[in-house]
Structure formats: C-alpha cells, structure tokens
Amino acid sequence: MSNVLEIKNLTKYYDGFTLDNISLALPQGSIMGFIGENGAGKSTTIKLILNVIHRDRGEVKIFGRDNLIYDSELKQSVGVVYDESNFPESMTPKNINVILRRIYRNWDQQAFFRYLDQFALPADKELKTFSRGMKMKLSIAVALSHQAKLLILDEPTSGLDPVVRDEILDIFLDFIQNEEHSIFLSTHITSDIEKIADYIAFIHQGKIVFVAEKDELLNQYGVLKCGFDDFEKLDRRFVKGFRKNRFGVEALVEKQRFKGHVIDAATIEDIMLFTLRGEKQ
C-alpha cells in the first residue's frame, strides 16, 4: 500500500511556537485523524502541506510527489475544507460553480449540484443567508466535486451540532468507500475521530506524540481503577499516566500487562488526556 501523504521532519519556527520535526505518513485508502489541543500545531501542519505558509525545514510528498515542485498539479486532486467558509458572502453556490469550473480541470458540475441537493443547500441563495453548518457542507461539496483523491480537512466539524457533525462524518465514510480515496482530518473533537479514523496522529506543543492505528491503540490501552494501596503495587513501566481522586486512582495502562484487574476500555480522549495531563511515575 502506497502513502498518499508523507511528511518528513517538517519544521516551522514562529515567535513562541515551533512546529518541531513533524513526520507522518497516510496510507492510501485510509482516514487519519490528526488530533491535539488548540494551538498544538494542527493548522500550521495543514497550511505547510498546502504551501499556504513557508516551511523552514523538512519535506512533504503528496501522491509520492514533492508538494513544492508539483504544487498546482497536485492540488487538482486534493480537496480542502477549512474550519470556515472562505467564499465572499455575496456569492451563491451557482456563482461558485461558474468560478470553479474554470479553476479545476476535473470540475464535475453535475456532482456539485447533486451534493447541493443531497445537503439541502439552495443554489440561488447568497451565502450570507447560510448557517454555519450549511457553509461547511458547501465547502465539503466543493471539495468532493473535482474528483479529488485526497481530502485535507482542518477542523471541518468544529462549532457544528451533533446531528450535522454526524451527517458530515457519513459523507466522509462514503467518500472513503473508493479505495483510491484518503482523508487527512484534523480535529479536537476526539469522538469524531473514534467514529471514522483508521490512524491517529497526536500532536502536542508542536511535536508528534504518536502516530498509530486506532484499533491497535484502543486494544493496547485501558483505564484501570483501583485504590491507592493497589496502585502502589502496579508495575509503573506500563502505566502511561494516572489521576488521583478522593476514592482512588484512575490510570491509563497497557491492558495486557494487568490481567486480573478490572480495566475499562479507553477512549481516544482518555489516551489524549492521560498522556498530556495525567501524572507520570
């Protein structure tokens, strides 16, 4: 299986923030969730992938080709959705169709209007009358209407209600049915990732904490609850992080190492929170 997106040692310096040696790879046909708190470097990474900002070091390959050299060529096959609509408010979806027909070589007008229909978006209304959810759906319709093979999505579900979010996730799952299609999705809503992602890349303070298969991650880790005395007896090498409360201790542990204990399934959120905020050792 080849990688549709490969990032190596990507680095960008800002005053007070460094995106530090990011490396990851997204295999074709899969969805990678890119998680981390606000300001962790998710948007910076995505902007670097798209050459919206300039890197200081490192390399990015899309479909195996350098993203600086083949910039425009590669973007014909990449669909992008940011966390907001970027079309002027006075435009209508019909206007957008007229414009993008001249920008994307493979613009599929029929597909675009079909998506508008499917998402219940009026083709003749100006965008200023659209709700946030409608605008996001419009951006997604655009990203899906030029035969993109890779979707790069920067917090596409943030600020949306659970129903719309679920609808949008279904659209992504539908897109991925084609084996040639892949999705790179950044979000801080970990439950979304849990629903659809195959891989998870976790970024914290500009550094990658881990890149792993989601199922492996969820199989590997669990949340162990026990009293203070029992906790002292645990082999700390396999405790990723813990939290003490009035009644005892909750710890994120490698499940296989603690057979015989009561261990709850860990969520992605648990893994994220224990790794970042839990006490160590």
Place this chain on the structure above:
Amino acid sequence: MIGLLIKDLFALKKQWRVLSVITIIYFVFSVASENLGMFSTVSIMYAVILPVTAMAYDEQCRWDKYALSMPLSRSKIVLSKYLLGILLNLGVCILVCLANLVFVYFWDYDLKDVMATAVGISGAGLVILAVMLPILYQFGVEKARLIMVIIFLAPSLLIIMLPNFELTPSPELLSMLPYVLPLLIVGMLLLSIFVSIRIYQRKEF
C-alpha cells in the same frame, strides 16, 4: 485566472448596482451643468476603489488561504487583480467616451479632445493602480488605505502648487507626451506586477 476574475466580479455584485445608480446621477448632473469634468473624475474612482474593495472582501473571508489550496499559483492570483484593475480602467475609458459623445453631438465638442480626455483618465487610473496594488499586498487593505491617502496627497498638492512656480513645460515636451506616457505607464505596470508578485510569494496566510 479567468476564474479568479469572475470571482471578483461576483464578489463586487452589490457595488455594481450602487455604482450604476451613481453613474447615472452624475451623468444627468454633468449634462445639466454642461460640464463632463465631474463625471470623468468620478468614473475614475470606480477603477480605483473596486480593486481595493475586492481585496477587502478577500481579506474578510480569508480567500487567499483558500485560493492557495486550489490549483492556482501565487503569481496567477496577483495577476488576476491587475487584470481586474486594467479591465475596469478600460471600462471607464469606454464609459467616458460614450458620455462625451453626447457632448460632441449636442454641443459641438471636438471628438479628438474627447478621446484624449478618456484615454488620459484611464492612464491616470492605471498609474494609481500600479502604485496602489503593491502597497495593498504589502500592508493589507486597512493600513494601505491610510498610506495611499498620504501618497496621493503629495502629488496632488504639487500639481495645485505648480502654477506658483511658473514652470511652463516646453511645447516640444508636450508634443512628446502622447508617445512617452503610454510607454511609461506600461513600464510602471510591469514593475508593479513584478514587485507585487515578489511580495505575495513571501506572504503567509
């Protein structure tokens, strides 16, 4: 690039309506006062104000960040704004010509003078465009507005004060102007495009 141009025309949708009304009002006003000066000056404003407005809209919805995620090079994005400005100036030139024809017809104006006025006005519009766009790209619309007021104030004052210096250009110089000025304007535009692209290449969104 045509796609980007159409995008700006769509984005300026509301402005078109307002401007058509203003154009008609000024035209009627000019005809009534038998003086097209006012009409011509106002029409040049469109060619100057509309590209700035288009860029203000772009900033408002962070269009550039989005445009750069599409198969569009940075230089194409810059060139499309120049194309918009040049076409608007061409439009103004045609508009002023047409308006003047009314005067030629009713008041016996000289057609040659009329054409010269229209071309002169567009030329001035292009000069303003050439100075303005790099400043807009470098500083953003908000700051650039202020800077432009200062930049355009200086030459205006100079022109107003010119008669005081008793500097009358020689007839030879004046006769050369129709040939030199177009070249000068084209040169300015090319330089301006080059500078704007350099600025835009460095920009991050």
